[in-house]
Amino acid sequence: MSSPRHAHASLDGLVLGDAFGDSWFTLSHEPVEEQWAARELRPAPWPWTDDSAMAFVLFAHLMRHGEVRPDGLAREFAAEYARDPARKYGASMHGVLRRIGEGEDWRAVTTAQFGGQGSHGNGAAMRVAPLGAWFRDDMAAAARQGGLSASTTHAHPEAAAGAAAVAVAAALAAAGAEQDAPPRSAFLREVASHVPDSDVRSGLLVAAHFPEHTSVRHAASVLGSGTRMSAGDTVPFALWAAAGHLDDLPEALWQTVAGWGDRDTTCAIAGGVVASRTGTSAVPAAWLRAREPIPAWSRWAAPSAARQGAT
Template sequence: MTLGDAFGSQFFVPPNRHALSSRLLPPAPWQWTDDTEMACSIYRVLADHGTIDQDELATSFAARHDFDRGYGPATNRMLRLVRQGGDWRALSAALFDGKGSWGNGAAMRVAPLGAWFADDLAEVVHQAALSAQVTHTHPEAVAGAIAVAVATAVTVNDPDLPAGHFLDRVREHVPASMVHDGIAEARQLLTISDPTLAARMLGNGRQVTAHDTVPFTLWVAARERHDFEAAMWTTAAAGGDVDTTCAIVGGIIAGSESNHLPPPWRGRCEPLPSWAGAPPLDHVRATY
């Protein structure tokens, strides 16, 4: 997912937007964003505890928070208050007039968790919800995180599942929500090939909500699970929240691209932070 995040982030740089039409790789270095920073905390907590310890995850999110990585204003404020001793449970639940955030932040960071628990989809659902609730308590955000985590797990275990069956399998585990409905719509759109048209119907993350982001990323992942480069260019072509959509798609399909992420891309990507303890990109499996 780091490679997708770093690749997608380059298209917020005006000169690089023109590379989409010619599919020229943006110049190095590709810097990753808050998507990767938070995913690294998830990986670190899983490596240390074998489960999502919500207190540890909140502490890691706050301690590792780098304001310059592109966090949204609500998350910036919340993590600053956690560092100052605030209760993450109260802060997360109080966001947006007590409704909680339904943003795409919980979905963008969860792929490593899906790979970690890939052999037990019920546990994937449970752990994904725990990981989401630390910052995103709204049911749509939780549903988005569950959908991405399950999609990653399904890809790890059954990479050759036909696209329609792949989306059906994911949707079976996603609670009733706009995300769930969006996955059903993505299933109906598998016969089209134009990502801009699919994004017009499903969203591309421009609204930064889970239901405006996750269905489109699953549409791409279902169609392009065996071609990382095609998946990235297809995702980026739709515009919107490109670093997040590319991070989600990259995280999902890494399960079927084990150790085959393109070397010219890996060489452009900023290394992962040493504190994460994650494998380098040239030894990647499903998590990064």
């Protein structure tokens, strides 16, 4: 059965992570590591980015259809881009979404990217956690639907693997919400077991073998933290950070942002996964006040998501 309630919680955490992480893109002269060590929040407001904009589209799509319908989803992504293109979309996505919005077939557009390879960027993974939480009772469906959602903008198998991994992680977090959190290594191995052979899967298995007290700096140096903006150098780190703090959303975000890579995206992924389990009720009020509000068109306040919460 689907779980709009857990998907709703995941979306809340994803948007918080996106906005929190983006606030840490600072000027070169700012003492960012000292501010992080002192747990000093960045000044408000914290706008959200394309990570959230595309997650809103995906959540609203699930609320309407209960599953991914790629033709419609591709058009919906393009329509939201046209409405507000200044949300820090990746360079290639401007062309992709503009062409889809002009009526070109999304399959042709996405498969033509990067010399016919398709994009292996992290944009499919950054938005997908609420979908995973939606399918919390079926890991295979979470992986399959996550990969399908990726195909509408990213044709490369690595992008699909990254989206599948994040979706499964959110599904596992949501499914275990009433149980003790699993060890980080066990969680990462379970996620990897649902991901096809790929750099993403290899990274998850490397992360699963890190010693318990591995530092964020070491994890980021080995796994990458999104500096190349690819699924392979983003998803394993973000899920490693989330898996170590499945019961503490604020600490998960503090640890994730310290990878100092593509920090809005790594924090969006981690936030969406952890909030699938915890929600945002324990997040300090100052964080929620600083975050840009979630728009009504995302169906954020729809009764079946916010109150009825089918499980």
